[in-house]
Amino acid sequence: MADGSLTCGGLEAAAMSPERTGWAAEQEPASLEKGELSMPGPRLDLSGFINFPLLYVFSILLVFNLFVADCKASEVQEFTAEFLEKVLEPSGWRAVWHTNVFKVLVEATDVDFAALKAVVRLAEPYLCDSQVSTFTMECMKELLDLKEHRLPLEELWVVFDDSGVFDQTALAIEHVRFFYQNIWRSWDEEEEDEYDYFVRCVEPRLRLHYDILEDRVPSGLIVDYRNLLSQCEESYRKFLNLRSSLSNCNSDSEQENISMVEGLKLYSEMEQLKQKLKLIENPLLRYVFGYQKNSNIQAKGVRPSGQKVTHVVSSTMMAGLLRSLLTDRLCQEPGEEEREIQVNGDVLALSSLGYGLPDDIVIEKRGKGDTFVDCTGADIKISCIKFVQHNAVEGILIVHRGKTTLENCVLQCETTGVTVRTSAEFLMKNSDLYGAK
Numbered sequence: 458m459a460d461g462s463l464t465c466g467g468l469e470a471a472a473m474s475p476e477r478t479g480w481a482a483e484q485e486p487a488s489l490e491k492g493e494l495s496m497p498g499p500r501l502d503l504s505g506f507i508n509f510p511l512l513y514v515f516s517i518l519l520v521f522n523l524f525v526a527d528c529k530a531s532e533v534q535e536f537t538a539e540f541l542e543k544v545l546e547p548s549g550w551r552a553v554w555h556t557n558v559f560k561v562l563v564e565a566t567d568v569d570f571a572a573l574k575a576v577v578r579l580a581e582p583y584l585c586d587s588q589v590s591t592f593t594m595e596c597m598k599e600l601l602d603l604k605e606h607r608l609p610l611e612e613l614w615v616v617f618d619d620s621g622v623f624d625q626t627a628l629a630i631e632h633v634r635f636f637y638q639n640i641w642r643s644w645d646e647e648e649e650d651e652y653d654y655f656v657r658c659v660e661p662r663l664r665l666h667y668d669i670l671e672d673r674v675p676s677g678l679i680v681d682y683r684n685l686l687s688q689c690e691e692s693y694r695k696f697l698n699l700r701s702s703l704s705n706c707n708s709d710s711e712q713e714n715i716s717m718v719e720g721l722k723l724y725s726e727m728e729q730l731k732q733k734l735k736l737i738e739n740p741l742l743r744y745v746f747g748y749q750k751n752s753n754i755q756a757k758g759v760r761p762s763g764q765k766v767t768h769v770v771s772s773t774m775m776a777g778l779l780r781s782l783l784t785d786r787l788c789q790e791p792g793e794e795e796r797e798i799q800v801n802g803d804v805l806a807l808s809s810l811g812y813g814l815p816d817d818i819v820i821e822k823r824g825k826g827d828t829f830v831d832c833t834g835a836d837i838k839i840s841c842i843k844f845v846q847h848n849a850v851e852g853i854l855i856v857h858r859g860k861t862t863l864e865n866c867v868l869q870c871e872t873t874g875v876t877v878r879t880s881a882e883f884l885m886k887n888s889d890l891y892g893a894k
Contacts, residue, residue: 509553509562509584511617513627522632523655530645530654537633538570541610544629545570546622551580552613559587561597562616563608573633574607611637639666644693644727661738674743675850682737689730696723819847830854832861832881842863846871846892853893856881863888 524540525533547568554563554577562584567576579601583594611634615627640662645654665682668674699720703713820842821848822829829846836859846853849871854861856875860882867889868875874893877883 464532502726509560510551511622512553512614513617513631514614514708515628515631522629523659525659526638526655528654529651529652530648533641533645533654534571534573537573537636541568541629541633542570542571544625546626549778550618550623550626552577553615553616554608554612555614556612559585559592561585561592561615565613566606569607572607575610575613577601577608577613578606610634639663641691646733649787661735663738663745664740665738668740672848672850676706677745678737682734685730685733689727689734692723696720696727699723708838708874728734742752781808804809819843819845822847822849832856833858834861835859837861838864839866841866843867843869845869852876854884860884862886 466705522540525536528536530839545568546565548566549564551562552575554561562580563576563577564580565577567801568574569576579594579597583597585592585594585597610630613630615623615630617627640659642658645658648658651657665674669679699716703716703720818841822845829849829851830844831854832855839862841864844853847871852873852875853868853870854875856877858878862884864886865888866885868891870890870892872893874890875883
């Protein structure tokens with residue numbers, strides 16, 4: 458979590474700033490503390506053809522209001538409605554209805570709290586932005602009529618009002634949007650319907666969300682999680698459609714039997730995906746899962762030429778050190794085949810290398826990248842190098858397979874140190890490893 462705490466009190470947000478998009482003006486960051494907002498008056502965005510008014514835009518919610526802390530999954534919508542009734546203005550506020558196709562300015566005339574929807578009408582003057590020119594005022598009125606003028610609150614972005622009357626309304630809708638976009642899963646009600654829903658589902662997902670924001674999760678694992686989430690949502694959608702079709706089939710029909718088999722397969726597939734999601738959501742198990750995902754890294758094998766390459770890692774070198782290096786490490790034995798030598802000032806891949814003292818050659822890794830040193834060769838020797846991590850996410854060195862030997866090296870870690878896979882071998886000679894957690 459950004460501030461290391463969860464709060465069940467009033468609405469709070471620590472980074473609240475309008476961001477420049479195609480339809481929101483840019484302003485200096487503002488903050489909402491203890492439910493009070495300090496923000497300059499609205500301005501129009503003159504960068505495009507459509508001049509929408511300034512919106513409340515929350516770049517990040519550092520403290521999430523836990524309005525679902527003491528409920529079952531089946532009670533989430535009811536608890537959310539009760540939460541909104543306490544803080545939401547039922548009418549008088551304007552908002553931008555934002556979809557993937559268009560953005561249009563509307564005005565709220567009422568709120569259906571039980572359905573988590575606002576009753577709206579088109580605001581005056583009519584403002585609409587769309588890549589499709591067919592969205593005229595008449596078309597938009599017809600669309601609102603089809604929806605009975607009721608729109609999901611999470612699709613509405615409240616227009617800024619300098620009176621402060623709608624500050625809590627905007628922030629409450631943002632909390633609801635955050636919950637349904639980042640925490641809620643469409644299958645949650647099908648899970649165990651117990652009062653531990655918050656501990657079992659909400660809290661792990663919430664912590665994972667903030668860990669991702671703070672670059673504490675490897676990028677590859679984030680991609681895996683989002684792919685698994687999409688796959689699970691797709692499987693659940695197919696499962697619901699199949700279940701609905703079964704209710705319309707004649708009992709004991711051949712089609713029903715086939716559909717039941719397909720349903721069991723979908724259910725089994727969905728359960729496996731959900732278990733993988735829970736592994737990543739668990740802060741203790743997600744790295745085990747991540748290491749398993751990377752275990753299929755293969756060594757590149759012998760070069761096409763069959764040559765061995767010695768990498769000399771140094772941007773500059775004293776004459777005495779160079780003489781010793783040539784004599785002790787690079788001198789070709791009688792009958793030995795020609796050897797290639799590469800001098801690298803900036804090393805990306807290492808095979809057999811090193812000469813001198815560890816502090817003479819220091820390789821530092823800066824930034825939030827994932828992997829520092831991956832070893833997959835049959836027999837790798839690294840000597841006389843100091844590896845230093847900064848702002849690390851994963852361990853400093855991973856031995857996937859084969860044998861890796863470190864001699865006279867220093868590993869300055871920030872996370873889990875060295876990982877050695879099953880059947881791999883790691884040997885340290887006169888080397889130091891410190892800082893591992």
